[in-house]
Amino acid sequence: MLKYTACGAAGGYSVYAPAGPKLVGRGPGGRFFAFYFSPRLLMDFGKLYRPTLFNSWQFIAFVGLIMSGGAELIMRLISYPRPVGYGWLYLCWAALFVGGALVNVFGKPKPHGHHHHH
Template sequence: MDFEKLYRPSALNSYQFIAVTGLIMSGAAHLIIKYLVARPLPTGFGWLYVCWAGLYVVGSLLNLFGKPSSGHHHHHH
């Protein structure tokens, strides 16, 4: 099992990449709202982190245990 598929950026699949990007952007928004805007976080904002983590787990499972389909060959020229 290739555990580099969990943390190496070039080995992440689309789901993992979107989840990591979402976590970073949500964290940045969290800090901006908390320290620069000085208003309370919107109700349910914390659920964003749960959704991004769930998407990352699903992507990781697909990346680790999924089999690449033979119909989608990527040729680099």
């Protein structure tokens, strides 16, 4: 069973439903229609745009993209010629970010070991 919470005009309510595509209704204030998807489709898309949820690969690519863009901006401001192949750097950062995002969104969390922080 999966739990879904929605907020209606009269307040919030929860719906428990089995996984799989369903169309159900009834809530406070009349009919409420919601689609239910399999657990694999319920992703946390915040892992794609919130830096606090990035994994190491995404964070490295994010910082690299910002630093590369900043360096290019400085080169333009001081009229320094752009190095040959500099544009490929952005493609590399994007590929690293996409690879990290795939691992972050679809990867299974690893069990916590016996490493303790005090």
